[in-house]
Amino acid sequence: MVLHPTPLAGLTLIETSPISDERGRFVRVFCESELEALRPGLHFPQINLSTTYQRGSVRGMHFQHPPAAEAKLIRCVRGRVFDVAVDLRAGSSTFLQWFGVELAEEAPLQFFIPEGFAHGFQALTDDAQLLYLHTASWSRAHEGGLRYDDPRLAIDWPLTVSQVSERDRIAAPLDQDFPGIHP
């Protein structure tokens, strides 16, 4: 696994090494020792899988407040998505900046999103499936969200947004004095 930094400190692309043969493909998604340099003793108590039926749908932007702040390792396991992380860390030099990357079933890239980032994605194909490894368990009481179309973020989604959940549809715009979070 090869680590590729992004312009947002800690937000990291992980290049995996898929192996193909006449039967198909094999890829190692996570290896604690290989990711020691990313974070020693990386542990994922919860793993989720989402399927998004419609091309253009957006899920996000979601995060969990401390003490349930979570890092996520994300892999697209079917189709293609445009995956986005937004820096919400209080005091960060890249506060409220976003970074997006295309993840695809056929491609080697995975995405490591540290605590303190909001995460969301747009399905670029129908039936896009995403595997999430979480460093903290889900806590409804600590859920936070930003608008996927918040003008202060100005996320440049590749496609016209075709569908969002009710939760994401009614998410509040960022307050002007939003201080960020201390993950």
Ligand SMILES: Cc1cn([C@H]2C[C@H](O)[C@@H](COP(=O)(O)OP(=O)(O)O[C@H]3O[C@H](C)C(=O)[C@H](O)[C@H]3O)O2)c(=O)[nH]c1=O
């Ligand atoms: C995350 C989660 C959700 N849920 C329940 C809550 C809802 O009743 C239902 C769907 O949750 P939500 O609408 O938050 O799912 P998404 O909109 O796909 O959000 C997810 O995708 C975005 C892009 C993320 O980064 C988050 O990890 C995650 O929130 O599953 C659970 O039961 N367990 C869980 O761990």
